[in-house]
Amino acid sequence: xxxxxxxxTKPVKLxxxxxxxxxxxxxxxxxxxxxxxxxRVTAIIGPSGCGKSTFLKCFNRIHEVTTAVKVSGDMLIDxxxxxxxxxxxxxxxxxVGMVFQKPNPFPKSIYENVAFGPRLFGxxxxxxxxxxxxxxxxxxxxxxxxxDRLKESASGMSGGxxxxxxxxxxxxxxxxxxxxxxxxxxxxxxxxxKIEELIMELKESLTIVIVTHNMQQAARVSDYxxxxxxxxxxxxxxxxxxFTTPRxxxxxDYITGRFG
Amino acid sequence: xxxxxxxxSPSRAKHVDKFMRGVLWVIALGFILVxxxxxxxxxxxGWPILRLDFLTRMPETLEAGGGIKPQIFNSIYxxxxxxxxxxxxGLGAGVYMAEYAGKxxxxxxxxxxxxxLAATPSIVLALFGMIVFVQTLGWSFSIRSGALTLALxxxxxxxxxxxxxxxSVPRELKEASYGLGAxxxxxxxxxxxxxxxxxxxxxxxxxAGRAFGESAILVFTAGTNTSAIFPDFRLTVxxxxxxxxxxxxxxxxxxxxxxxxAAGTAAVMILVLLILNLSVRFLDRAIRRRxx
Amino acid sequence: xxxxPESSLVAPALLLELPAADRLAPAPPEFRQxxxxxxxxxxxxxxxxxxxxxxxxxxxxxLFFLAARGLAxxxxxxxxxxxxxxxxxxxxxxxxxxxxxHFGILPFLGGSLAVTGxxxxxxxxxxxxxxxxxxKLxxxxxxxxxxxxxxxxVGIPSVVYGIFGLTIILPLVSHSFLKDAPASGxxxxxxxxxxxxxxxxxxxxxxxxxxxxxxxxxxxQALGSSRWQAIWHVLIPAARPxxxxxxxxxxxxxxGEAMAVQMVIGNNPQWIALMREFTDRAPFLxxxxxxxxxxxxxxxxxxxxxxxxxxxNNVLFAMGLLLYLLTMVLILATRRFGRNEVA
Numbered sequence: 001x002x003x004x005x006x007x008x009t010k011p012v013k014l015x016x017x018x019x020x021x022x023x024x025x026x027x028x029x030x031x032x033x034x035x036x037x038x039x040r041v042t043a044i045i046g047p048s049g050c051g052k053s054t055f056l057k058c059f060n061r062i063h064e065v066t067t068a069v070k071v072s073g074d075m076l077i078d079x080x081x082x083x084x085x086x087x088x089x090x091x092x093x094x095x096v097g098m099v100f101q102k103p104n105p106f107p108k109s110i111y112e113n114v115a116f117g118p119r120l121f122g123x124x125x126x127x128x129x130x131x132x133x134x135x136x137x138x139x140x141x142x143x144x145x146x147x148d149r150l151k152e153s154a155s156g157m158s159g160g161x162x163x164x165x166x167x168x169x170x171x172x173x174x175x176x177x178x179x180x181x182x183x184x185x186x187x188x189x190x191x192x193x194k195i196e197e198l199i200m201e202l203k204e205s206l207t208i209v210i211v212t213h214n215m216q217q218a219a220r221v222s223d224y225x226x227x228x229x230x231x232x233x234x235x236x237x238x239x240x241x242x243f244t245t246p247r248x249x250x251x252x253d254y255i256t257g258r259f260g
Numbered sequence: 261x262x263x264x265x266x267x268x269s270p271s272r273a274k275h276v277d278k279f280m281r282g283v284l285w286v287i288a289l290g291f292i293l294v295x296x297x298x299x300x301x302x303x304x305x306g307w308p309i310l311r312l313d314f315l316t317r318m319p320e321t322l323e324a325g326g327g328i329k330p331q332i333f334n335s336i337y338x339x340x341x342x343x344x345x346x347x348x349x350g351l352g353a354g355v356y357m358a359e360y361a362g363k364x365x366x367x368x369x370x371x372x373x374x375x376x377l378a379a380t381p382s383i384v385l386a387l388f389g390m391i392v393f394v395q396t397l398g399w400s401f402s403i404r405s406g407a408l409t410l411a412l413x414x415x416x417x418x419x420x421x422x423x424x425x426x427x428s429v430p431r432e433l434k435e436a437s438y439g440l441g442a443x444x445x446x447x448x449x450x451x452x453x454x455x456x457x458x459x460x461x462x463x464x465x466x467x468a469g470r471a472f473g474e475s476a477i478l479v480f481t482a483g484t485n486t487s488a489i490f491p492d493f494r495l496t497v498x499x500x501x502x503x504x505x506x507x508x509x510x511x512x513x514x515x516x517x518x519x520x521x522a523a524g525t526a527a528v529m530i531l532v533l534l535i536l537n538l539s540v541r542f543l544d545r546a547i548r549r550r551x552x
Numbered sequence: 553x554x555x556x557p558e559s560s561l562v563a564p565a566l567l568l569e570l571p572a573a574d575r576l577a578p579a580p581p582e583f584r585q586x587x588x589x590x591x592x593x594x595x596x597x598x599x600x601x602x603x604x605x606x607x608x609x610x611x612x613x614x615l616f617f618l619a620a621r622g623l624a625x626x627x628x629x630x631x632x633x634x635x636x637x638x639x640x641x642x643x644x645x646x647x648x649x650x651x652x653x654h655f656g657i658l659p660f661l662g663g664s665l666a667v668t669g670x671x672x673x674x675x676x677x678x679x680x681x682x683x684x685x686x687x688k689l690x691x692x693x694x695x696x697x698x699x700x701x702x703x704x705x706v707g708i709p710s711v712v713y714g715i716f717g718l719t720i721i722l723p724l725v726s727h728s729f730l731k732d733a734p735a736s737g738x739x740x741x742x743x744x745x746x747x748x749x750x751x752x753x754x755x756x757x758x759x760x761x762x763x764x765x766x767x768x769x770x771x772x773q774a775l776g777s778s779r780w781q782a783i784w785h786v787l788i789p790a791a792r793p794x795x796x797x798x799x800x801x802x803x804x805x806x807x808g809e810a811m812a813v814q815m816v817i818g819n820n821p822q823w824i825a826l827m828r829e830f831t832d833r834a835p836f837l838x839x840x841x842x843x844x845x846x847x848x849x850x851x852x853x854x855x856x857x858x859x860x861x862x863x864x865n866n867v868l869f870a871m872g873l874l875l876y877l878l879t880m881v882l883i884l885a886t887r888r889f890g891r892n893e894v895a
Contacts, residue, residue: 277781284682290678295701347604354780355600370607372884378826388617390855391617395860503709503712506715507811520721529712537704
């Protein structure tokens with residue numbers, strides 16, 4: 001299972017084998033095989049429309065909520081197939097958290113946003129909730145900024161704070177994997193760098209998969225990078241190698257901007 | 261052909277344009293005038309009678325000087341009862357149509373049924389209520405017959421407004437909830453419905469207004485009499501509402517001051533309607549402030 | 553439903569088998585959906601479905617009960633305690649004299665059609681033009697004012713419309729046009745009805761015009777046509793299916809309205825004879841102010857006075873059934889015009 005060319009390999013957390021996604025008759029992704037390692041950041045890059053967001057959403061089956069994407073092949077978390085009965089989507093989504101492109105806090109207070117997850121699982125005790133909320137907000141590096149206004153509405157926060165609140169909200173249910181779908185595309189550079197710092201801290205205890213348009217961001221935060229093009233995985237390797245000595249000509253062209 | 265005609269006389273087209281714009285303004289202002297005259301006349305007619313003792317006295321059957329106290333009570337009581345009956349059903353049906361029915365034939369069929377029920381004349385609902393509740397179940401003219409039949413009037417409106425409000429819940433919020441491991445039911449109850457609540461509430465206030473003004477249904481189910489006890493919460497007694505009272509005194513003609521009583525009742529109803537509309541405006545503004 | 557004893561008993565079996573479990577902070581065991589939540593999620597849609605099915609059942613139930621009573625006029629059903637009538641003597645006769653055993657309902661059907669047609673004649677053009685005005689021409693303050701006006705007009709109870717007609721319009725018309733002869737009839741009923749149904753037409757027409765692609769409007773004005781020409785030659789034809797829907801739904805509202813019309817129309821089932829008399833010796837328009845009757849007004853007027861099960865009573869229910877079937881036909885008709893919304 002372990003890839004031979006990576007010296008300090010962590011165990012494989014998510015594994016994708018020969019997966020194809022289709023929407024109706026249209027194939028979005030085809031013949032996809034890759035491994036994602038625990039406690040590492042894996043970036044997925046590629047031109048828009050290459051199916052990388054869809055790919056990300058398939059890891060917690062959130063696409064099932066709105067679209068009818070059909071998945072074939074094996075997608076495993078810790079060796080358990082997430083589509084073939086090993087685990088149901090409710091448990092899966094608790095374990096595989098997601099941060100979306102646009103910050104999407106609930107129209108509730110900061111506190112209630114973070115407490116939303118634990119409440120779903122029957123945690124209603126005030127003391128426990130307080131601890132969980134503080135812990136999640138600290139992990140998301142937001143506690144110091146909001147500890148005095150937990151009861152205020154989340155919609156009054158800045159975009160960057162909202163996005164970190166969404167990260168805290170996801171962390172509050174103790175996920176093992178965090179999927180991030182272009183989490184900084186709606187943010188300014190300062191907020192972006194805060195999120196990137198946060199990603200570096202979070203990978204100590206989490207598996208992170210991030211879809212990004214921003215090549216510098218992929219280079220800065222990720223350990224592995226996968227390059228998608230027209231629904232296919234062109235190349236996946238250590239980020240350093242992808243950005244210095246890619247094996248495929250196409251990858252090099254894309255990274256150096258000689259593309260499209 | 262038309263293009264050629266306009267090419268030939270651009271100045272004439274300009275005159276027509278100006279004239280027709282004027283006509284549209286006149287029509288629109290005409291409706292405003294109609295409303296103003298209407299509300300003004302009703303309030304003007306009712307004003308002399310609108311004193312506190314008119315609102316707090318029991319009605320008379322043969323003499324002048326009766327009040328409308330029990331009718332006010334019955335109106336509020338019946339509106340609340342019918343809303344209580346129709347809200348759960350309307351909410352449930354609305355949730356089903358927005359969240360479960362998908363986009364295919366099932367949804368279309370349910371929509372057709374809701375539209376049909378919404379378009380069914382209230383006199384037809386009245387006949388149905390009369391056959392089923394008043395006669396078959398033997399409940400005679402009573403608050404319960406009235407409330408149940410009135411609920412039929414409310415259900416399609418509440419269903420529709422619930423469906424529309426749920427459709428307007430942003431997808432991102434639902435995804436956020438699902439992404440945390442919420443079940444579909446939890447997402448609906450904890451995210452979608454709270455978000456849609458203000459919209460549903462607006463619809464509810466409008467529904468209350470409609471039920472409050474309804475008369476045809478209640479004439480045939482709740483009756484044109486009222487209990488001698490006040491307040492009478494029993495569901496088995498007849499419950500004449502304000503709108504039925506207004507109709508009954510004018511068509512019955514035994515009261516010497518029927519005209520005054522009708523005028524006063526109409527004024528009260530218009531005032532209630534204005535208050536309800538103002539509160540809807542208020543709610544609307546609250547919604548807009550939040551979604552901004 | 554938030555607390556469940558099972559939640560803490562369920563061992564997070566999957567979590568313990570993780571290869572990296574020693575390094576990752578394991579989630580507290582309560583972070584699993586309780587069995588109660590899962591059961592609720594699995595079965596709750598049946599509750600919602602039941603609510604929807606109740607609406608379907610109501611549609612059928614109304615049809616069933618009205619048909620049971622209405623058809624009893626023609627069939628020897630249990631509800632029939634008198635003579636069994638033939639369809640022809642009810643639906644094809646203008647002779648309505650229940651006391652002498654004549655039950656032709658054509659006067660009421662004709663009355664309903666006349667009053668509804670007249671109301672639509674007034675409300676459809678003004679309503680559609682107001683819709684255009686709100687959607688395309690009015691400044692924003694006027695737009696919101698018009699919306700509020702229409703909201704109020706639609707919210708006014710029908711009995712209040714009725715009392716307005718009875719105490720203000722009838723005397724006014726009688727005094728100024730009829731030399732103080734009592735006024736009632738189709739014209740005044742239609743006037744009041746048109747104000748009652750115009751909000752429906754305006755709101756649907758406004759939606760129809762707002763739903764048109766902006767390019768239609770711009771394209772036609774780019775060719776040099778005036779605003780009005782664009783409206784008349786491009787926008788109204790383009791919106792036609794939905795305008796038709798608006799008018800049909802307005803028609804449905806008008807034909808089913810009972811109380812307001814009943815209060816002003818005069819309630820005279822013999823209006824055909826009376827009107828003929830009037831048209832003989834007065835201008836035709838005068839006949840529109842003579843007492844008349846419609847399906848709904850006759851129901852309101854006579855239903856409380858007829859013994860249950862008598863042919864008279866059964867025919868009244870048949871009239872109700874007819875109204876209900878008319879509603880269904882109208883709704884199905886709107887479906888045929890294409891995309892369809894109910895306000």
